Amino acid sequence: MEQVNKENIKIRTAKPEDAKQLLNIYAPYVQNTAITFEYEVPGIEEFQGRIRRTLERYPYIVAERNGEIVGYAYTGAFKPRAAYSWSVETTVYVRNDLERCGIGRALYRELERISALQHINNMNACIAYPEIEDEYLTKNSPKFHAHMGYTTVGEFHKCGYKFGRWYNMVWMEKLIGTHAEVPEPFVPYPDIMMFTF
Helix, strand or coil, X not given: CCCCCHHHEEEEECCHHHHHHHHHHHHHHHHHCCCCCCCCCCCHHHHHHHHHHHHCXXXXXXXXXXXXXXXXXXXXXXXXXXXXXXXXXXXXXXXXXHCCCCHHHHHHXXXXXXXXXCCCCEEEEEEEECCXXXXXXXXXXXXHHXXXXXXXXXXXXXXXXXXXXXXXXXXXXXXXXXXXXXXXXXXXXXXXXXXXX
């Protein structure tokens, strides 16, 4: 496994023009794993649209090494109703030959820092989970999230079907805020970008 010098990693806001590099990271997860329940690799324009829509309210960040994107992460609405404004769903993908090198950890720490500025209290992760590990899905992602301070709060059974097999899904959460009696209002990402990097 390649070693990564964390000092050579730069984290910045994603741009729609990054879509091709991000798809190069994401496509193997779609094609070869059940980590994502997506069946088809999105096209460039679709992926650019996803980046743009996320950045309207939430962070979408990339980790670069020597000018090459090696991982990305973002948050999004946990649910669309107003009462959920202080909760987000998290996502992270790292180039598959660079897993367990600290890139995902660095991305998640930056997401937490940004989310705190947005007055987010709850970070939630929806994770594909195998009853028995196989060639398409292991328990590495739940272990990573547990290492990052997330705890499992629920499990749905046989809710995802991919590669001719049924997979479970778990929700994990990390509480990063104080849950004040009257919370500070949610701050959209564009309003805090000047403070993020």
